[in-house]
Amino acid sequence: MRLPLPNGLLPKGSNHLYVTVADGSNHTYKIECRPKGWKEITLGRGWQRFYREYKLQPSNILLFKHKGRDDFSVRIFQSPGVERTYATSGEEVVDITPQKVRRIRTRAPEAPRRRTGCINVPRSAAAAEVEQTFRSKHPFFIMHITKRLLGTHFLPNVPHFGDDVNDCVMVTLRSGEISVRAVYSKYGGKRRRNCGAISQGWVCFLRKCNISVPKLAVFEISCTHPEVELLVQFVDFE
Numbered sequence: 001m002r003l004p005l006p007n008g009l010l011p012k013g014s015n016h017l018y019v020t021v022a023d024g025s026n027h028t029y030k031i032e033c034r035p036k037g038w039k040e041i042t043l044g045r046g047w048q049r050f051y052r053e054y055k056l057q058p059s060n061i062l063l064f065k066h067k068g069r070d071d072f073s074v075r076i077f078q079s080p081g082v083e084r085t086y087a088t089s090g091e092e093v094v095d096i097t098p099q100k101v102r103r104i105r106t107r108a109p110e111a112p113r114r115r116t117g118c119i120n121v122p123r124s125a126a127a128a129e130v131e132q133t134f135r136s137k138h139p140f141f142i143m144h145i146t147k148r149l150l151g152t153h154f155l156p157n158v159p160h161f162g163d164d165v166n167d168c169v170m171v172t173l174r175s176g177e178i179s180v181r182a183v184y185s186k187y188g189g190k191r192r193r194n195c196g197a198i199s200q201g202w203v204c205f206l207r208k209c210n211i212s213v214p215k216l217a218v219f220e221i222s223c224t225h226p227e228v229e230l231l232v233q234f235v236d237f238e
Helices: 047-053 125-133 202-208
Strands: 016-021 028-036 040-043 061-068 071-079 086-089 092-095 140-145 155-159 168-175 178-186 195-199 215-223 228-235
Touching (some): 125 140, 140 155, 178 202
Parallel strands (some): 016 071
Antiparallel strands (some): 215 228
């Protein structure tokens, strides 16, 4: 798969795209890319998964919109002017575009299914490497605790824990024998509706864990009911 994009459109040295389908699931795919000449890029690892999960057909039309840096949104059209619609269930994406020759039965709403694996998109090579090697029976996310974040009283851009979790909840942060209660608050508005911030306890947690230099932090969502519990591991990186 090749895209007619000039090489200068992406950040210098970038070898991945982050593609989100505008279907309401906010599922982002990390797709390897490499330049082909000056006006095209070739998509590699990650594209087959995207192609398979959205059951793309040769007649489909994909409309890519550049959101900045290496982020793209994409809309999928069944034919010119007819956009596909989807219902998502876990990791599976099902095409429910209305067809003229058949009727689609509506299903009773299912209870939210718990996500697995990494639920955010790491934005550094070190974090991406941890994503590939880290194994857990719980869903997890990876945050880069930078020098700037060490000087703030909260942790921003934390992915929301699930549709069944309230927008403002108490969170227990655990690292070995250390346990600290904190507050998670989901952002308002549509732009960052699936993220929030951890505060009121975050600084105390870093202090008790003796974190004074930048680290990668892996947060395992071990429990969401009756309360949210996060198991935290700090990882050194180069």
